[in-house]
Amino acid sequence: MANHLDLEEQEQLDQLKYFWKQYGNPITWLLIAVLGLVASWNGYQYWQRSQSLQAAAMFEEFERVARNGDLQKTERAFSDMKERFASTMYAQQAGLQVAKTAYAAGNTDMAKSALTWVSERSRDKGYASIARLRLASLLVESKAYDEALTLLKSDVAEEFSALAADRRGDILSAQGKKNEAKVEYQQAFAQFEERSEYRRLVDVKLNALGLSSNAVVGPVSGDSVKTDGPK
Numbered sequence: 001m002a003n004h005l006d007l008e009e010q011e012q013l014d015q016l017k018y019f020w021k022q023y024g025n026p027i028t029w030l031l032i033a034v035l036g037l038v039a040s041w042n043g044y045q046y047w048q049r050s051q052s053l054q055a056a057a058m059f060e061e062f063e064r065v066a067r068n069g070d071l072q073k074t075e076r077a078f079s080d081m082k083e084r085f086a087s088t089m090y091a092q093q094a095g096l097q098v099a100k101t102a103y104a105a106g107n108t109d110m111a112k113s114a115l116t117w118v119s120e121r122s123r124d125k126g127y128a129s130i131a132r133l134r135l136a137s138l139l140v141e142s143k144a145y146d147e148a149l150t151l152l153k154s155d156v157a158e159e160f161s162a163l164a165a166d167r168r169g170d171i172l173s174a175q176g177k178k179n180e181a182k183v184e185y186q187q188a189f190a191q192f193e194e195r196s197e198y199r200r201l202v203d204v205k206l207n208a209l210g211l212s213s214n215a216v217v218g219p220v221s222g223d224s225v226k227t228d229g230p231k
Contacts, residue, residue, distance in 0.1 A: 055081070059090035066097055071105050074098055078114065092118050092127040099134060112138055119151075129160040136167055145171050162191035166202055173209070182209050 062077040078098045081091045095118035102110035115138070118131035132151050139148035148171050156164045169184035185206050192199035 055085040055088040055090040058085065059094060062094050063097070066101055071102060071107060071110070074101055075110065082117070086121060087123060089124060089127070092122045092124060096127070096130060103138070108138060125155070125157040126159070128155065129157040132156060133160065133163055133167060140171055140174065145175050162188045162198070165191065166198065169205065173205070178209055182206065182211050185209070
């Protein structure tokens with residue numbers, strides 16, 4: 001009986017040796033690859049957390065500088081954010097803040113530059129859309145109507161589409177293109193929520209162009225576009 005068991009164990013050992021000889025190297029390399037991927041993923045996650053913490057700390061410093069009202073220091077702080085943490089939401093927020101500060105100080109060119117950077121570089125479509133809307137307003141002030149229209153014709157997040165349509169209506173109206181402006185205002189009116197203040201403003205614009213809002217057909221309740229963005 002003992003010899004029989006010894007023979008079975010020896011046979012199993014021989015089979016294991018044969019299997020390992022045939023497949024040992026591929027299994028080893030597969031394990032190395034899997035462990036390498038796990039280590040890389042953990043390293044990337046650690047790097048992401050580290051970047052986020054550093055970016056948050058730098059953004060706090062940026063906000064402190066911006067509150068002091070020194071435009072040159074604010075611009076330098078923003079440049080540092082772009083250089084080190086361009087892909088983070090903190091850099092996008094800093095860009096919008098720089099634009100606001102620069103505009104208030106009368107430096108329209110700096111404001112346009114910051115908004116252009118956010119609109120082109122932000123990975124968050126919401127931030128990019130806010131930047132586009134604000135940049136379009138600055139372009140309208142300088143009567144760059146066609147450039148402003150082009151900016152608002154694409155890449156605007158859905159939640160800002162009503163605001164974009166309203167802004168396009170303003171631009172077309174300023175150009176004297178009343179019929180085209182009506183179309184944009186109708187689109188904006190249909191998308192804004194029924195009790196939205198923005199919707200009432202669009203209604204006034206439609207009336208000024210001789211068109212009643214009662215003629216507008218479109219979603220006005222559950223599927224309406226939210227209007228948290230800037231006007």
